[in-house]
Amino acid sequence: MSEESKVSGIDQAQYTANVNRRDFLRRAVIGGVVGAGLWSKLGAAEPGQHDKDINTRLFTFIGGQVGPWSIVTVKTITGEALPVAERLDVVNGPVSASPDGAKWILRGVTSNARYTTRQEKDQLTAIQPAVGRPTATCSALIPIRKNAQWWGLSQDQRREIFEERSHHIKTGLGYLPAVARRLHHCRDLGENEPFDFLTWFEYARADAVAFDELVARLRATEEWTYVDREIDMRLVRDGG
Amino acid sequence: MSEESKVSGIDQAQYTANVNRRDFLRRAVIGGVVGAGLWSKLGAAEPGQHDKDINTRLFTFIGGQVGPWSIVTVKTITGEALPVAERLDVVNGPVSASPDGAKWILRGVTSNARYTTRQEKDQLTAIQPAVGRPTATCSALIPIRKNAQWWGLSQDQRREIFEERSHHIKTGLGYLPAVARRLHHCRDLGENEPFDFLTWFEYARADAVAFDELVARLRATEEWTYVDREIDMRLVRDGG
Numbered sequence: 039m040s041e042e043s044k045v046s047g048i049d050q051a052q053y054t055a056n057v058n059r060r061d062f063l064r065r066a067v068i069g070g071v072v073g074a075g076l077w078s079k080l081g082a083a084e085p086g087q088h089d090k091d092i093n094t095r096l097f098t099f100i101g102g103q104v105g106p107w108s109i110v111t112v113k114t115i116t117g118e119a120l121p122v123a124e125r126l127d128v129v130n131g132p133v134s135a136s137p138d139g140a141k142w143i144l145r146g147v148t149s150n151a152r153y154t155t156r157q158e159k160d161q162l163t164a165i166q167p168a169v170g171r172p173t174a175t176c177s178a179l180i181p182i183r184k185n186a187q188w189w190g191l192s193q194d195q196r197r198e199i200f201e202e203r204s205h206h207i208k209t210g211l212g213y214l215p216a217v218a219r220r221l222h223h224c225r226d227l228g229e230n231e232p233f234d235f236l237t238w239f240e241y242a243r244a245d246a247v248a249f250d251e252l253v254a255r256l257r258a259t260e261e262w263t264y265v266d267r268e269i270d271m272r273l274v275r276d277g278g
Numbered sequence: 279m280s281e282e283s284k285v286s287g288i289d290q291a292q293y294t295a296n297v298n299r300r301d302f303l304r305r306a307v308i309g310g311v312v313g314a315g316l317w318s319k320l321g322a323a324e325p326g327q328h329d330k331d332i333n334t335r336l337f338t339f340i341g342g343q344v345g346p347w348s349i350v351t352v353k354t355i356t357g358e359a360l361p362v363a364e365r366l367d368v369v370n371g372p373v374s375a376s377p378d379g380a381k382w383i384l385r386g387v388t389s390n391a392r393y394t395t396r397q398e399k400d401q402l403t404a405i406q407p408a409v410g411r412p413t414a415t416c417s418a419l420i421p422i423r424k425n426a427q428w429w430g431l432s433q434d435q436r437r438e439i440f441e442e443r444s445h446h447i448k449t450g451l452g453y454l455p456a457v458a459r460r461l462h463h464c465r466d467l468g469e470n471e472p473f474d475f476l477t478w479f480e481y482a483r484a485d486a487v488a489f490d491e492l493v494a495r496l497r498a499t500e501e502w503t504y505v506d507r508e509i510d511m512r513l514v515r516d517g518g
Contacts, residue, residue, distance in 0.1 A: 096468045132468070147466045152392065156432040192396040197433070226387050226466040228336045228372070 095147045097222050099179060099236060100127040103139035107177060107273040115257070117183070117267030126179065126273055128238075144181060146222025146236040153200050158207050167215045174218060174240035178249065179271045181224075181233040188264035189225075204259035213252045216245040233267065335387045337462050339419060339476060340367040343379035347417060347513040355497070357423070357507030366419065366513055368478075384421060386462025386476040393440050398447050405451070407458045414458060414480035418489065419511045421464075421473040428504035429465075444499035453492045456485040473507060 101109070101120065105127025112122070121141040133143070151159060188196065200206050210219070222236040241249050253270070256262060341349070341360065345367025352362070361381040373383070391399060428436070440446050450459070462476040481489050493510070496502060 094469065095466075145468065147468055149466050150429045152433060154432050155434040159432045189390045192394050192399040193392060193433075193437070194395040223466050226389050226463050228385065228387055228467050229334065 094131045095149065096131055097146055097148070097220075097236075098129040098131065098133045099144045099146075099238075100129065100133065100137050100140050101125075101142045101144075102127070102137055104137065106276050108276065109271055109273050111270075111272045113270045115268040115270055116265055120181075120269055126271075144224070144233065144236055145227060145231075146224045146233075147227070148220065149223045153197050154207060158201075161211060162207070162214070165211070165214045167218045169218045169220050169238070169240050171218060171240065173242045175275045175277070176241050176243055176246055176249075177273045177275070178237075178239040178253075179273065180237045180239075180253070181267075181269050182235045182237060182265055183233045183267035184264045185266040199261050199264075204256075204261035206256065206259070206261060209252065209255055213245075213248060217241045217249055217252065334371045335389065336371055337386055337388070337460075337476075338369040338371065338373045339384045339386075339478075340369065340373065340377050340380050341365075341382045341384075342367070342377055344377065346516050348516070349511055349513050351510075351512045353510045355508040355510055356505055360421075360509055366511075384464070384473065384476055385467060385471075386464045386473075387467070388460065389463045393437050394447060398441075401451060402447070402454070405454045407455045409458045409460050409478065409480050411458060411480065413482045415515045415517070416481050416483055416486055416489075417513045417515070418477075418479040418493075419513065420477045420479070420493070421507075421509050422475045422477060422505055423473045423507035424504045425506040439501050439504075444496075444501035446496065446499070446501060449492065449495055453488060457481045457489055457492065 101123030103124055105125045107126040107128070109123055109126055112120070114120075123141040127137070132145070137143075154162065191199070201208070210217075218240040220238045222238065223234070224231040224236060225234040239249065341363030343364055345365045347366040347368070349363055349366055352360070354360075363381040367377065372385070377383075394402065431439070441448070450457075458480040460478045462478065463474070464471040464476060465474040479489065
């Protein structure tokens, strides 16, 4: 099936599904209470209705023609490329699927750390900076997917490769507080996602070479032999 | 804001958002390729269009008036109750939000195990049965949420409580292969979900007492002191 006919199919079904959904909502409210699971489902689909008071863990990365970040370089390290986009917008929460000129939309949620020990977590917390520093005018968006073999490993095997043999946390600690980092998980968003993680980094122009070194060191590890899709985007902020 | 006015708000926005989404899809295809992230987003919202060839990890539990499972008892163990429903339908994949008489919809994804060691995983794999056995005419749906303190712990602390101190895996192993189990994760679906996990169990009528014992033993553990919402539903299948 071509991309185009897929669109037509969804387009048509979209209309029908929405009519059904509206009817359902009316009925469900008459019947009693609509489960919160449904509310959140609608919230994900209808971003305009998202309650601004809720501090959502969901972030949406929109590659297109708008946004404060200018995409300077894009390297497809492993696997399929992404369409070319000029700018990046990062939105906290879901978005309506209508941004002008968007070429791709990637979503991920911040979550609990999966591998850090108490000691490592305390070390990280003590020195890692938050994203959004005015001096951090450079950024990197590196979406990553790991293969089925990785996900078939047990927790202790993954930890062993991740830290004891690849020193992921230890290596990263050496670049703090220069590099701010936010990890977004995609794998359990519910459907088959194009990536497992969206990794996001912010740093000052003077630290760009150090960041290159960090990425090169991680890519040379055993952990990275499980990566089957990776794209490395570098960006600069307006005024940066 | 009342539940009713929330519905009206979403209802109205729904229409607008869909018109925008259709326009966006047409433009994005003209421009090149729509990122898979968007496809999956639409997939989640438009279940009828879900590719049947893809073996989705998403499951939808619909409490209402239809489905093969009759809900026999519902106990709110901790936290807020769910609306009363008569029957349960379990769908592999997303659903259109239109099932007649639905009182609640809960979603979760199967995922990689977060705590099991290689040895434990091998033990489990060797003896755990799949769901769907004809003899397993009884089931339990137990949605669970853990509190912020739990999620703020590090991986090694959670593992320590989960297994070394609460013996979750070891206890569960003692009830295999009588009890089939499928764990669904909700916490990282993207929005604020009502539960972190949907736990689903299937067993023969003769094993119902043993299952009660298993649940009671787990509820008495240190791990369960972190549970801040839990509902225990017991069901029987038609003909069971």
